[in-house]
Amino acid sequence: MKYVEITGLYKSFGDTFALENLNLSIEKGEIFGLLGPNGAGKSTTINILLSLLEKDRGNIKICNQELNKNNANIRAKLGIVPQDLAVFEDMTALENVMFFGSLYDLKGKELKEKSLKALEFVGLEDAKKLCKTFSGGMKRRLNIACGIVHEPELLILDEPTVGIDPQSRNHIMKSIKTLNKNGCTVIYTTHYMEEVEAICDNIAIMDKGKVIASGTKEALKExxxxxxxxxxxxxxxxxxxxxxxxxxxxxxxxxxxxxxxxxxxxxxxxxxxxxxxxxxxxxxxxxxxxxxxxxxxxxxxxxxxxxxxx
CATH class of the missing domain: 3.30.70.980 (YebC, transcriptional regulation domain)
Structure with missing residues (x-):
């Protein structure tokens, strides 16, 4: 089943095309890699999927529904782990996750239980520690906890391992694989090709706003x-x-x-x-x-x- 379908997507900023006739097809239950250098159009694609940026033209379907700003039910199924850390330094780990969970209408006992579950999943059981005391790798893991607290069907991770130590990177890789085994469809963007080779089922290589090749890693190497x-x-x-x-x-x-x-x-x-x-x-x-x-x-x-x- 196609979970995400993007056809003929265009986005320009002034005279510069950020995306030009972009076409992507992502199966339900897979880890899909977007591989490309900075400026390839990966983040622009993600921001359009999240309705944070308007497309110029093209069609996007998520779970067989046309994506538009009125599709609150679609947005509730999405989780995002942004490249820039989206955590509050002067709040505890639990307070951070509960804040983001509340944005998805989680409340009361359910909100706290799911927040603690998300923290445990990423290996941050000390929920009362202030975020400003965390290492870079711990903040990255907290960033993931904030993105999965509402148990999304589709999780989008934008460069989630930038600037962290190998141990935290391995932990994040294992966490993503576990989420996927539990039924979560994942879009993983990075310019670290070794990460894409390690975890992704299918891969699209982007450059200058276009998909220049796509398929399994074996097919791409062919x-x-x-x-x-x-x-x-x-x-x-x-x-x-x-x-x-x-x-x-x-x-x-x-x-x-x-x-x-x-x-x-x-x-x-x-x-x-x-x-x-x-x-x-x-x-x-x-x-x-x-x-x-x-x-x-x-x-x-x-x-x-x-x-x-x-």
Whole structure:
């Protein structure tokens, strides 16, 4: 069952298109990833879904109902975990969650019970602690508790792991998977491709307001099955000229990390031999060479010519 359907969505700010003919289809019960760099249009899409921003044109259906400002029943089914922390520093964890729960008409005993349940779910059982005493990771988890207190059918998370420690990130990833197993449909936006690969069923890669590719991570990687990627460690890179390397037939892209060279090579062209010959002619020794697994970062680079985090 299609839970979210977006067709022909446009949004511009002045002469600049934030979204241009955007089409997305999200199944009920899946974790759907929106992957793209800052400025790709992910947050604009979310704000339109939440009726915080008006579209220029296009159609949006949520649970087979046309989305408009009068659909209070649809909005009650949505939960949002924004990129910017939406918590009050001088309130306790429980007070924060109860405040946001009250916005969804939760009251009295039900409000407190669901608020405590949400805090327990994200691992913040000390409900009476002031938010200003929390670490960045704890605030991120509180942000999630505020977004799920009313038990939404559709949860939208916009960059929920920005600037936090690995332990909190792992906790958030596990929490999202648990919510999904309990029946919650999830839209997850990020520019961290490793997170999308870890938890998402289907993925849409966005760039400059458009979906440039979509499907499972396996299907997306099929786009670049004509590439091989190697990591080559050398003794010295000072004599290497990037323009000379990329001029070699079959060399698709080159990246330097210390004394390591990451190179993408067309499979049908014997570019690796030419690459090694180039290094030999420069009297550069190869210390190690490894074949690397292709990632969604490679897909994005192949489609746009840019790194995801440029």
């Amino acid at each position: 786009i670049i099955t004509d590439k091989n990627k190697f990591e080559i460690m050398v003794n010295d890179i000072t004599e290497i000229n990037e323009k000379e390397l990329t001029a070699i037939k079959g060399i698709d892209s080159v990246e330097f990390k210390g004394n390591k060279i990451l190179v993408s090579i067309d499979r049908e062209v014997n570019g690796l031999n030419e690459f090694i010959l180039y290094l030999s002619n420069k009297a550069i020794k190869i210390l190690d060479i490894q074949s690397k697994v292709l990632t969604l970062e490679d897909v994005f680079l192949n489609l746009t010519g840019r790194k995801l985090r440029d």
